[in-house]
């Protein structure tokens with residue numbers, strides 16, 4: 001691919017990276033990412049993906065910008081209170097990089113609509129703030145054969161993983177990690193318990209880095225593991241996530257004898273990370 005002079009300058013710092021180079025940059029410009037949620041996680045993720053020159057960003061969000069969002073949702077600003085977040089995001093991202101086509105989707109994902117939305121992306125980035133959407137996305141990615149980069153934040157803590165069950169049938173899914181959806185109201189959320197904006201920034205930026213790695217096929221995927229971060233105490237932990245033979249989403253195709261169901265780790269962390 002021939003880059004314009006402007007593109008050579010714009011992407012010069014990542015063209016220099018051996019893992020990216022001209023081929024990788026061309027691939028990014030031809031890539032499509034569906035980003036669910038233009039909030040605390042989606043804001044930094046979308047900004048870095050657009051800045052990196054991802055060719056198409058589909059931004060799914062049905063909310064409008066509120067004053068209480070601006071402490072962390074850095075795609076939006078004070079002049080845009082009341083504006084649809086997906087539209088506000090598109091305005092910010094188009095101004096950042098005209099190479100990136102931004103497609104706002106102003107509706108909430110449901111089991112009925114999710115496949116049509118996922119068809120518009122090579123990779124799905126989950127920055128949603130509720131378990132219902134995460135479960136819908138996880139199952140839809142299995143059906144659509146798409147990788148899923150998932151994160152959640154609460155307080156000073158965050159968690160992050162890549163789920164490749166859609167493209168690698170031996171790889172665990174979100175539901176292998178969290179088999180049962182918590183009852184509504186049973187776990188704390190950012191609305192009820194608070195979150196530091198910078199924590200959402202770290203996790204959202206990290207999602208963008210993992211998305212770029214998956215798109216380019218570079219580095220070590222987080223698939224099969226979960227990162228747990230506590231920024232208040234400067235702690236980070238990476239734990240293994242195994243595929244569950246009895247997983248209702250991805251378990252059927254598994255050789256039962258080859259599976260080692262994970263112990264209680266999922267239970268320990270189940271109450272964390274309900275919101276963005």
Ligand SMILES: [Zn+2]
Nearest residue numbers: 173176247250
């Ligand atoms: Zn599973």
